[in-house]
Amino acid sequence: MKVIVGQGSCGVATGAKKTADEFEHQIKEKGLNIFVDKTGCIGTCYLEPIVDVYDDEGKITRYVRVQPDMVSEIVDKHLINGEIATNLEISEVDKEFISKQKRIVLRNCGLINPEKIEEYIAVGGYEATRKVITSMTQDEVIEEIKVSGLRGRGGAGFPTWFKWNAAKQSPGKEKYIVCNADEGDPGAFMDRSVLEGDPHTLIEGMIIGGFAIGASEGVIYVRAEYPLAIHRLELAMEQARKNGFLGKNLFGTDFSFDLRIKAGAGAFVCGEETALIASLEGERGMPRLKPPFPAQKGYWQKPTNINNVETYANIAWIILNGGSAFGAMGTEKSKGTKVFALAGKIKKGGLIEVPMGLSLREIIYGIGEGIKNDKEFKAVQMGGPSGGCIPVELIDTLVDYEHITKTGAIVGSGGMIVMDESTCMVDMARYFLDFTRKESCGKCNYYRIGTKRMLEILERITQGKGKDGDIELLEELAIKIKEGSLCGLGQTAPNPVLTTLKYFRNEYEDHIYNKKCTAKSCKALLKFTITDKCVGCTLCAKKCPVNAIKGELKGKHVIDQDLCIQCGKCEESCKFNAIERD
Amino acid sequence: MTCQNSNCQCGSKGTSDFSELTPVLEEYAKVPGSLITILQKAQDLYGYLSMDVINYIANETGIKAAKIYGVATFYTQFRMKPIGKYLIMLCQGTACHVNGSKMIEEAICEELKIKDGETTEDGIFTLNNVACLGCCSLAPVMMVKTVNGEETYGNLTKEAVRIILKEIRNRES
Numbered sequence: 001m002k003v004i005v006g007q008g009s010c011g012v013a014t015g016a017k018k019t020a021d022e023f024e025h026q027i028k029e030k031g032l033n034i035f036v037d038k039t040g041c042i043g044t045c046y047l048e049p050i051v052d053v054y055d056d057e058g059k060i061t062r063y064v065r066v067q068p069d070m071v072s073e074i075v076d077k078h079l080i081n082g083e084i085a086t087n088l089e090i091s092e093v094d095k096e097f098i099s100k101q102k103r104i105v106l107r108n109c110g111l112i113n114p115e116k117i118e119e120y121i122a123v124g125g126y127e128a129t130r131k132v133i134t135s136m137t138q139d140e141v142i143e144e145i146k147v148s149g150l151r152g153r154g155g156a157g158f159p160t161w162f163k164w165n166a167a168k169q170s171p172g173k174e175k176y177i178v179c180n181a182d183e184g185d186p187g188a189f190m191d192r193s194v195l196e197g198d199p200h201t202l203i204e205g206m207i208i209g210g211f212a213i214g215a216s217e218g219v220i221y222v223r224a225e226y227p228l229a230i231h232r233l234e235l236a237m238e239q240a241r242k243n244g245f246l247g248k249n250l251f252g253t254d255f256s257f258d259l260r261i262k263a264g265a266g267a268f269v270c271g272e273e274t275a276l277i278a279s280l281e282g283e284r285g286m287p288r289l290k291p292p293f294p295a296q297k298g299y300w301q302k303p304t305n306i307n308n309v310e311t312y313a314n315i316a317w318i319i320l321n322g323g324s325a326f327g328a329m330g331t332e333k334s335k336g337t338k339v340f341a342l343a344g345k346i347k348k349g350g351l352i353e354v355p356m357g358l359s360l361r362e363i364i365y366g367i368g369e370g371i372k373n374d375k376e377f378k379a380v381q382m383g384g385p386s387g388g389c390i391p392v393e394l395i396d397t398l399v400d401y402e403h404i405t406k407t408g409a410i411v412g413s414g415g416m417i418v419m420d421e422s423t424c425m426v427d428m429a430r431y432f433l434d435f436t437r438k439e440s441c442g443k444c445n446y447y448r449i450g451t452k453r454m455l456e457i458l459e460r461i462t463q464g465k466g467k468d469g470d471i472e473l474l475e476e477l478a479i480k481i482k483e484g485s486l487c488g489l490g491q492t493a494p495n496p497v498l499t500t501l502k503y504f505r506n507e508y509e510d511h512i513y514n515k516k517c518t519a520k521s522c523k524a525l526l527k528f529t530i531t532d533k534c535v536g537c538t539l540c541a542k543k544c545p546v547n548a549i550k551g552e553l554k555g556k557h558v559i560d561q562d563l564c565i566q567c568g569k570c571e572e573s574c575k576f577n578a579i580e581r582d
Numbered sequence: 583m584t585c586q587n588s589n590c591q592c593g594s595k596g597t598s599d600f601s602e603l604t605p606v607l608e609e610y611a612k613v614p615g616s617l618i619t620i621l622q623k624a625q626d627l628y629g630y631l632s633m634d635v636i637n638y639i640a641n642e643t644g645i646k647a648a649k650i651y652g653v654a655t656f657y658t659q660f661r662m663k664p665i666g667k668y669l670i671m672l673c674q675g676t677a678c679h680v681n682g683s684k685m686i687e688e689a690i691c692e693e694l695k696i697k698d699g700e701t702t703e704d705g706i707f708t709l710n711n712v713a714c715l716g717c718c719s720l721a722p723v724m725m726v727k728t729v730n731g732e733e734t735y736g737n738l739t740k741e742a743v744r745i746i747l748k749e750i751r752n753r754e755s
Contacts (some may be wrong), residue, residue, distance in 0.1 A: 010717050013734035045719030186675035189716035224622070224659050225671075225715060227732060265618050265657035268713065282617035284656040300614075341718055343677035349719035381676060415718075417676045431679050435713070441656075572740070 001034050001079065003027075006050040006110060008041030008196045009189075009228055015067060016049035022068040023051075026075045034079055040197020040232075042110030043351040044097050047090065050110075053078055062090040093369075094348075100367050102329065103353045104337050105190070105313040109197035114232050117239035120200040126245050128316035132208050133251045138168055141212040145315070147323030149335030154180055154271070154308030155386065155412045156488070157334075157401045163305055166295035167213040170303035175215040177206055178299065178306040180276055181222040181229070184268040185384035186435065188415035190339040191309035193351055195222065195229035198313070199236035203259065205312025207245065208319060210257045213305050218259040221276055224266060233261060268385070268439035272487045273298075273306050275441065286441045287487035308413070310339055330356035334400035334411075344381075344417040345372045356400040360390065363399065364418060375420040378519075379503070383412030385432045385439075386492035388499025389425060408499040410492070424521035425504040426511055430458035432496035436489070446484030450477050451493055458497070464524045466512035475501065520581045523566045530557050530570075533578035540570035540579065600638045602627050611643045621654055630661040658712075665708040666701045668750055669727040675714030677721040686722045687711065689740040693747050706754050707747070726750070 005011070005020040023036045042050050047064040051074065054060055061084050063074060070088060077085040103109075112119040120126070132141055146161035167175060179202065183191040194202060206218045222230050237259055240246045248256040262280055270276045270285040273294050279285035280299055298304025314336065318326045326336045334356040340363065343349045347369040354363065360380060364370065371377050379389040388409035390397060397403050404411050419428070437451040454477050457470050478494030485491050501508060510516045517525040530540075530549075534556045541549040541557060548564045551557030559570070571579040606623040610616035620643070624635050631654050640647035654660040670690065674683055687709075691697055694707050701708040717723045720736025724743070735746060 009715070009734060010720055010736070013717050013720050013723065013736040045717075048720075183716065184713065186679075186714035187677050187718055189714075189718055192716040225712065262619070263622060264659075265622065266659040266713075267657050279618065280615060282615040282619075282653070284653055343718035343721060344680045349677075384676065415676065417680060417718075419680060423680055428680075431676070 001056055002054045003034060003036045003079070004039050004052040004054065004113075005036065006040070006042045006048065006052075007038040008193060009226075010041060010045040011048045011050065012228070014048040018068045019049045019051065019066050019071060022071040023075070026071055027079070030075065030080065032075075032079060037113050038115070039112060040109050040114045041193035041351065042098075043101075043106060043193070043353075044094065044348070045350040046348050047094060055082075063088045064090045064094065097348055097350070097352075097367060101353050102337050102355050104317045104326070105194060105201075105310050105339050106197070106351065106353045107317065108201065109193055109351075112198065114197055114199055115235055117200060117236065117243055120198070121243075124320065125200055125316075126204060126240075126243075128319035129204050129207050129245060130251055132211055132319055133253055133255055138212050138214065141208060141319070142168065144319060144323045145212075148314075148318045148326035149323075149330070149333075150311065150314055150318065150326065151334065151401065152307060153310035153314075153338065153413065155185075155383070155410065157411065160307060160311055163295060163307070164209060164212050166293070167215075167303050167305040170296050172303050174302045175213055176299045176302055176304040177210040177213060177215040177218040178276070178280070178304055179206055179218070179220040179312055180271060180273075180306055180308045181220055181226075182264045182270050182276065183223055183226075183309070183413065184271050185413045185415050187343060187381070187384055187417045188341045188413045190341055190351055190414055192226050192229055194309050194313050195226065196232055199229075199233045200240065201313045201316060202233075202309055203236060203240055203246070205307075205315035206259060207250075207257050208315050209305060209307065209312065211255055213303070215305070216256050216258070218257065219280060219299070220259060220261050221264055221270070221280060222261055224263045230261060230263060237261070267441070268435075269441045269487070269489050272489055275487070276306065277304065284441070286443050287489075289486065310414075331398065331400045331402075333402055338399070338411065338414055340399075340414045340416045342368050342416050342418070345375065345420040345423070346370075346418040347372055354399075357398050359396050359398055361395045363416070364395070368418070371418065371420050375422065377418070378421050378423060379419045379425065381409070381417040381419065381428065381496075382415065383410035383495075384415050385436045386410060386489065386495055387412050387415075388495045389419070389428060389503065390499075391503040393503075408495065408502055410495075422519050422521055424462070424517050424519040425500045425507050426458065426517075427462050427519075427521060429497045429500045430455065430462055433458055433493075436493040439489070444485045444487075444490050446481045447490035447493060450481040450484070453477060454481075454494070454497060461508065461511045462517075462522045462524070464511070464515050464522070466508075468512070470512060471501065471505070471508055523568055526566050526568075527561065527582045528559055528564060528566065528568070528570060529580050529582060530559055531578050531580050532556065533576050535576055535578075537575070539573050539575070543569045543573040545569065600635060603635070603638070607639070607642045617643070617645060617650065617653055618657070621650070621660060625660060630664050632662075664701070666706050667728060667754070668707050670707060670709045671712045671715065671725040671727060672698075672709065673713075673715040673717070673721070673723045673725075674711045675716075675718060675721070677718035678714075678723055681721040683722040685740055686724070686738050686743050689743050690747065693744050706751065 007016050051063045051066045077083050150160045151157040267285045270279045272287045275285040275287040294304040339353045379391045390407045433455045440448045507518045536554040548560045698711045722738045723736045725734045
């Protein structure tokens with residue numbers, strides 16, 4: 001019997017470490033001979049901390065939301081008496097969150113201990129590497145990836161085999177393979193989960209990629225904000241070296257390959273290939289003109305192939321199961337599965353991996369169970385700062401590269417932020433512009449100055465100071481920035497504004513002409529009033545920083561609208577829901 | 583190495599004892615492309631990058647101080663000012679924004695009487711807004727970092743964050 005506690009960043013943030021410590025403590029105290037182990041992200045973040053009890057026959061019982069004070073019940077009932085603590089067990093509905101998925105990239109996440117290479121080997125780990133190095137040619141590997149139809153999972157969706165082939169055909173003895181693990185899209189966390197939950201899958205994908213293009217050295221560029229991922233990756237690399245999967249003359253052949261980690265220092269633009277290379281070389285991460293492409297002149301001017309974590313995490317599976325098995329899933333031009341990070345105003349948030357071509361409705365309602373607090377679904381943001389907002393009318397859009405691009409958003413790295421009626425779309429656009437403006441590397445004038453000007457316009461609109469002509473000005477700037485920027489970041493930065501203007505133009509007009517925020521979210525445009533629910537507790541009057549609330553004890557209070565500064569303190573403090581937004 | 587210009591704001595005091603950095607420089611100074619790594623290690627050691635440490639690295643590596651300053655100010659990870667004992671990294675990712683991270687920021691600012699990027703007078707807390715911590719399903723989220731490691735807090739509310747900060751402050755006093 002053993003106890004496994006999920007300890008990805010999400011789990012740890014909900015107290016999984018304390019839960020695990022409590023298990024160890026009680027098991028020791030009660031003299032039991034049971035091992036407490038850890039695993040990576042299971043994907044059902046909303047159920048964390050998650051505890052799996054494996055009995056001696058290998059049957060798994062999953063307990064959810066296990067806080068330290070619930071541990072003794074599981075120890076006494078299950079570990080000692082062999083009875084399942086059914087009240088703490090995962091529900092049938094929650095089981096469906098996982099059973100409705102098709103897991104390739106996340107196949108081992110939450111099942112194995114990422115800090116033990118033996119567990120990865122036990123589930124067929126490094127078999128693909130062995131097969132490739134001992135029995136395949138470089139062209140055969142690339143052909144297998146071509147058959148699979150795998151496209152880059154980092155955002156652009158470029159065919160992986162094409163990049164590999166270009167790097168392979170580039171002349172030169174010294175080549176590099178690089179992994180972009182600088183997951184910068186605010187709202188996507190699949191790469192973190194793979195790094196934390198199954199680091200060997202990435203290492204394998206990079207060894208195979210390195211073999212295919214003829215590289216003997218690989219670099220993983222990881223975000224500094226992911227300390228746990230860096231730690232587990234370092235451990236995994238060390239274990240792979242000890243087991244002969246990294247180093248000289250792998251499997252007794254001429255092929256040598258090793259990896260190292262380079263911690264990024266925080267710059268969104270480093271997701272762009274040429275900027276990433278500049279950063280690897282210790283420079284400011286600024287993009288340069290292409291061509292030459294990295295496949296021709298990349299890291300230290302040598303042919304370089306760059307893919308992201310999720311792309312590499314598919315490789316070993318494709319080699320073992322065949323490219324056609326991967327290609328059998330998905331749609332005509334978007335093959336295989338894709339991991340999405342479901343978050344925002346969704347009931348069941350987490351990481352999900354599904355075949356390409358499901359509809360947004362199937363993902364949001366079928367797997368995510370719809371909107372929190374049963375509010376109305378308004379839109380879903382896909383593709384992060386380079387993407388856009390897809391409105392409720394388009395909820396039956398199929399999720400693949402082609403269909404999502406048609407809406408004006410992009411699949412991107414797979415962030416899906418769900419929004420309800422209380423999310424203001426103008427504020428969303430402002431949020432993303434604030435992000436992209438800060439992340440400008442400064443090279444292109446249109447991007448550097450244009451995003452700043454767009455942000456100023458959006459800020460004044462959300463503050464109720466929008467002017468006639470602002471919408472047209474935003475549109476003009478958006479087009480100019482797209483035309484006048486060198487890299488993908490600048491060319492896509494206006495997308496959040498353009499898509500919200502396309503689908504929610506009325507909200508912009510409401511803000512500017514009627515001085516109203518449709519979602520009742522922009523505070524400067526709100527009018528707070530006190531309803532008959534008021535019992536006269538006087539709390540709001542005490543909290544009001546400008547003494548705008550008047551009323552007798554036990555009598556209904558009134559807000560003086562001339563004095564009110566719309567800070568919302570009264571609404572926060574009211575225990576009777578008596579403050580209304582209008 | 584003392585700064586000669588009396589009007590200069592660089593804060594250089596001419597201190598030059600950076601012996602802790604010697605092993606790092608021995609390992610990386612001659613390896614091309616290692617500047618960011620050296621700066622990361624220096625920041626780990628001293629908490630921030632002072633003009634003195636930048637000048638020292640420039641002398642030891644032969645990279646111009648202006649270039650080092652350029653790289654250091656390009657990346658959000660590097661700080662040019664000292665920070666408090668507890669670094670609060672408040673996530674401003676999309677999911678956190680939608681779930682009210684601005685309110686959490688308000689609560690932290692009220693509680694600690696500092697703004698984004700500032701440090702409390704007693705030197706205990708520094709607040710930094712960060713792009714995304716990757717715990718989107720638990721939004722709003724913050725990470726509190728000390729020299730001993732970091733702790734992540736999810737599903738924050740204004741009350742919850744006040745309690746967390748008060749607990750830390752009690753521990754410290």
